[in-house]
Amino acid sequence: MxxxxxxxxxxxxxxxxxxxxxxxxxxxxxxxxxxxxxxxxxxxxxxxxxxxxxxxxxxxxxxxxxxxxxxxxxxxxxxxxxxxxxxxxxxxxxxxxxxxxxxxxxxxxxxxxxxxxxxxxxxxxxxxxxxxxxxxxxxxxxxxxxxxxxxxxxxxxxxxxxxxxxxxxxxxxxxxxxxxxxxxxxxxxxxxxxxxxxxxxxxxxxxxxxxxxxxxxxxxxHDLAHCHARLPVQYVIRPQTAEHPDYRGYAGQIAAGSFRVGERVMVLPSGRTTTISGIDLLGKPVDVAWTTQSVTILLTDDIDVSRGDLIVPSKDAPQATQDIEATVCHVADQPLTVGHRVLLKHGTRTVKAIVKDIPSRLTLDDLSLHPHPEQLVANDIGRVKIRTAEPLPVDSYADSRRTGSFILIDPADGTTLTAGMVGDSFATPVPTHDDQADDDGWDF
Known part of the structure; x- marks a missing residue:
């Protein structure tokens, strides 16, 4: 047929x-x-x-x-x-x-x-x-x-x-x-x-x-359409043509929710607020755009926005934090250890981070938790606590699979180490170790 x-x-x-x-x-x-x-x-x-x-x-x-x-x-x-x-x-x-x-x-x-x-x-x-x-x-x-x-x-x-x-x-x-x-x-x-x-x-x-x-x-x-709206900025577009000498747009793929012209939005992590003055989709202006569409958003005010920033509705802005607790699946051959220095990629933003603690590892046979394993090896599922060098506006993974997830990257060779989901999962955290001091510029 x-x-x-x-x-x-x-x-x-x-x-x-x-x-x-x-x-x-x-x-x-x-x-x-x-x-x-x-x-x-x-x-x-x-x-x-x-x-x-x-x-x-x-x-x-x-x-x-x-x-x-x-x-x-x-x-x-x-x-x-x-x-x-x-x-x-x-x-x-x-x-x-x-x-x-x-x-x-x-x-x-x-x-x-x-x-x-x-x-x-x-x-x-x-x-x-x-x-x-x-x-x-x-x-x-x-x-x-x-x-x-x-x-x-x-x-x-x-x-x-x-x-x-x-x-x-x-x-x-x-x-x-x-x-x-x-x-x-x-x-x-x-x-x-x-x-x-x-x-x-x-x-x-x-x-x-x-x-x-x-x-x-x-x-x-298609629950992403009902999540809080999120647009990770991927490019700043300034064509500087005679037809559009003052054009400044912020392009990216809408990770969740929808945006409308005239809506009040906030740019994170700066916290500056403004209004959407226009939305371009495939080179044409539209009044509304939603999840998975790649768009360019124009703002009323000339504020500092760059790649890695997150545009969100002012009324639904997530709390930026440097302390992230997450459930992770470790995917690399090299172990993930307490004190491991990594890069954390969230949306279009990548920042330095340190693994401060690994409270537990999940045992698949009986779903019990092995407390404080000190490291996760390939294919392990566990809980981690991470400290980032800069505040990140993360959502709970339960609220948004796109903006509630991240990956950890080896800063030496760019290898993907771990896939992480922010917030609680079926693995319940147990008490953590005392934070370990660092004196080499990675102690945030």
Whole structure:
């Protein structure tokens, strides 16, 4: 069925990510989803068929539709996050197929950071494993509102309902402890196509939706549009042309909420207030602009605004602070330690910072907290306290996933160390160490 441009403009958009352990069948599921929903171009399918034949396979290996890197094809694992765009008459989709290997858990954080739904795959033969729990914890940490548990390879356990029911019960109980609000369990065989796009003829005991049906009907809130308005300034535009000799605009992508001409706003961290005199969108003036649109805002008063500043409504301005408490997922090979000197990037602003304390690390098996671990290693989830060199206007991650998040960067080589979410999460802070003194210019 062909979807017209008019139909697409009237459908909603769902961003979702896949996750699961190595060999659970994520790439095959994505390939099956694209193939059976008629979202694969003929030349793409032909290329997959040729590559599969060269490897001695009888039919097309649908996993190759997403595993595009040579190393991925050679090793048979997903390494990079593969983004795919497709649509049905009911909805448009942006899909992030994330790696399952524990070494690449950091990529799952990237893929799920903007997702409204995460599909977590489980091999029906293995059940819930440590990586399953880690992916569920990350989904909870990132406050992904919807989770689908896809129990894959049901064909290898003779499509037994009892196997599916036991896995679904264990995972749902764990997800409930994490605070995940919505879990939908679906038994599938990505290889055979059972319950992916079409209902399974061999699992008549299951009466729920297929994966695609659930993706098409799950509520999409787009809650960013209802958050407090935030515009991180990326560029200051001064064309200085004869037509516009006094033009001065502040350009960036609206991170949350909406802005209107005539609205009173505040520029942070300076705290200066003014009024929006104009908004340019794609070179044309508009009266209102909202989340994810890239715009240029013009202000009534000539005040000092530069890259890294944040434009917010005067009535909804966040409190700037130098002391940040957050839940983090450490993604680098080098540990994050107490006293670690880092760069903290929040929106378009980057400042020096020090890790003052690591109050706790989350134990994935039983969700207990290991107090004062002194360091976090790759893939650890924990609580940190950070002191920044300059005040930052941060929101709570619970209020805004965009302006309540940050990353920590190694100042020596620019490596991303840690992804952080401001405020409380499922990890409860415990008493902290005494602050350690620094005498080298990093003690803020």
């Amino acid at each position: 062909t979807t017209t441009t008019t139909e697409l403009s009237e459908t909603t958009l769902l961003r979702f990510a896949t996750a699961g352990s190595v060999d659970d069948g994520k790439s095959t599921l994505v390939g099956r989803l694209l193939h059976d929903s008629k979202s694969v171009l003929a030349d793409q399918l032909e290329a997959v068929e040729r590559a599969s034949a060269n490897r001695g396979q009888d039919g097309p290996d649908l996993a190759l539709l997403t595993d595009g890197l040579r190393a991925e094809r050679e090793q048979g694992i997903t390494i990079d996050v593969a983004y795919r765009y497709f649509a049905t008459p009911r909805r448009r989709f942006i899909l992030a197929d994330t790696p399952g290997h524990v070494q690449y858990t950091r990529n799952m954080v990237t893929g799920a950071s903007t997702a409204e739904l995460t599909v977590i795959l489980v091999d029906a033969r293995n059940g819930v494993v440590e990586q399953t729990r880690r992916h569920a914890a990350i989904a909870a940490l990132l406050r992904v509102p919807h989770v689908v548990l896809a129990v894959n390879k049901m064909d290898l356990v003779d499509y037994r309902e009892a196997v599916f029911a036991a896995i679904a019960e264990e995972f749902t109980a764990y997800a409930t402890e994490l605070g995940i609000p919505d879990v939908t369990a679906i038994p599938i065989s990505a290889l055979a196509g059972d319950n992916v796009v079409e209902p399974s003829a061999t699992m008549d005991w299951y009466g729920g939706p297929t994966v695609l049906e659930h993706l098409e009907t799950v509520p999409v809130s």
